[in-house]
Amino acid sequence: MKKYSFKNDYSEGAHPSILERLINTNLEQAIGYGEDEFCNEARASIKEKIKKEAAIHFVSGGTQANQIVISSILRPHESVIAAESGHIAVHETGAIEATGHKINTASTSNGKLTPKEVQHVLDTHTDEHMVKPKLVYISNSTEIGSVYTKEELTTLYTFCKEKNLYLFVDGARLASALTSSKSDVTLEDMANLSDVFYIGGTKNGALIGEAIVINDLKLDEDFRYNIKQKGGMLAKGRLIGIQFAELFKNDLFFELGKYANNMAQKLAEGLSNNGYQFLTEPSSNQIFPILPNQLIEKLQNDFEFYVWSKIDENNSSIRLVTSWSTPEEKINEFLEKINKI
Numbered sequence: 001m002k003k004y005s006f007k008n009d010y011s012e013g014a015h016p017s018i019l020e021r022l023i024n025t026n027l028e029q030a031i032g033y034g035e036d037e038f039c040n041e042a043r044a045s046i047k048e049k050i051k052k053e054a055a056i057h058f059v060s061g062g063t064q065a066n067q068i069v070i071s072s073i074l075r076p077h078e079s080v081i082a083a084e085s086g087h088i089a090v091h092e093t094g095a096i097e098a099t100g101h102k103i104n105t106a107s108t109s110n111g112k113l114t115p116k117e118v119q120h121v122l123d124t125h126t127d128e129h130m131v132k133p134k135l136v137y138i139s140n141s142t143e144i145g146s147v148y149t150k151e152e153l154t155t156l157y158t159f160c161k162e163k164n165l166y167l168f169v170d171g172a173r174l175a176s177a178l179t180s181s182k183s184d185v186t187l188e189d190m191a192n193l194s195d196v197f198y199i200g201g202t203k204n205g206a207l208i209g210e211a212i213v214i215n216d217l218k219l220d221e222d223f224r225y226n227i228k229q230k231g232g233m234l235a236k237g238r239l240i241g242i243q244f245a246e247l248f249k250n251d252l253f254f255e256l257g258k259y260a261n262n263m264a265q266k267l268a269e270g271l272s273n274n275g276y277q278f279l280t281e282p283s284s285n286q287i288f289p290i291l292p293n294q295l296i297e298k299l300q301n302d303f304e305f306y307v308w309s310k311i312d313e314n315n316s317s318i319r320l321v322t323s324w325s326t327p328e329e330k331i332n333e334f335l336e337k338i339n340k341i
Helices: 016-024 037-050 062-073 115-123 150-162 174-178 187-192 223-229 238-247 252-273 293-299 328-340
Strands: 055-059 078-083 103-106 132-139 166-170 196-200 210-214 290-292 306-310 315-321
Touching: 016 238, 037 055, 037 187, 037 210, 037 238, 055 062, 055 223, 055 238, 062 132, 062 166, 062 196, 062 210, 062 223, 078 115, 103 115, 115 132, 115 150, 132 150, 150 166, 150 187, 174 187, 174 196, 174 252, 187 196, 238 252, 252 315, 252 328, 290 293, 293 315, 293 328
Parallel strands: 078 103, 078 132, 132 166, 166 196
Antiparallel strands: 055 210, 196 210, 290 315, 306 315
16 A cells, blocks of 8 residues: 655645646647736736735746745845755755855744844854845745744844845745744735745645745846746746636635645644644644654654654654645544554
8 A cells, every 4th residue: 555645745736626727728829938818817816915016927846936036136245044944055955056145044943033043144244255145035834834923024024124135935835824823924914024925836736836926126127037047937837827826716725725734733633632742833734743763663654754853862853744635534544553553
C-alpha cells in the first residue's frame, strides 16, 4: 500500500473547479504574456479584495517570485534581511545570491522578524565597505508555521518606513496564514502593510502559480522587463490567470486555506491529547510535533513526512503538512496509529 504523504501541500494536482475552467476555456484564443482577459479577470478580483490600485503580475512559482521581486527592487550593492529559517536563506539554492544580492540572516525564536532583529543587522552594516541592507523579507505563514498578527505586521512595516527599507512578504502559504485562528490579518491589510507581497496558488489548490502584488507603484517601473529576463514571462500566461480567477471566485482561495488549517488543527489536537509538545505553536497548515525517535521510525512505515530537527538523543521534531484536499480519514489513521503504537 502506498504511504500517505504529509510532506507538503502540493502533492495533489488542482481543485476540480480549476481543472474544469481550464478545460472549458481550452480552445478559446487569448493573447499572450499575461495580458489576456483571464489574467485581467484575476487582477480585477484581487484588486476588489485588497481595495487598492496595485500592479499584479503572475509567475509560475515561489522561488521565481522571490528572485524576480528582490532582484528588481535592489540596486547591485544592496542586500535583503531575512530570518535564518526564511525560505530564501535555506531552500532556494542560492537563487537570491545568484543575482548578486547578499542575504543578511537574523536569528528568531518563532520564525518571525521584529524591528529588534532588523535593527541589529542595520547596526552591523555601517559603511560602503559592506553591503547596504535595503529590503526586509518575511513569509506569512513562516517556514515553521507561525503567522503574523496585524499588530506585528503594522509594527514591522512602520519600522521599515522609518528606516527607509522595503518590506516584501512571501505569501506561498498566505491562504493558510489569513484563515488561521491566530490571525487577524486580511488581504486588504497585506496590501496596506507591505510594499510587495505575493499570493500563493501552488500550495493552495492551483496547478502552479503565484500572484505578485506591487503596492508601491514606483517599484513596478520596468518590472515586466525583469520578469522576462528572469524567465518568468509565460507565453501562455492565461494558464495562471485562469487559475487565480477561479480561486478568487466565491472566495475559494480562503475556503481551501481554511480547510487545510482545520485538518492540521485536528492533527495537533490529537497529538496534544496524547501529551506531545510542539516546536512552535500550531497556527497554520504546518505543524511541528516533538516525538520519540522510536515512534517516528514506526510512523514512517505507513506515512511520509520530514524529520525537521533533532531535539535531544531520544526525540526529534517532525513536520506535518496538510492541504486543501487532505482526507479527514488520513488524519484519523495517523492518530490511530500513534494510539496503537
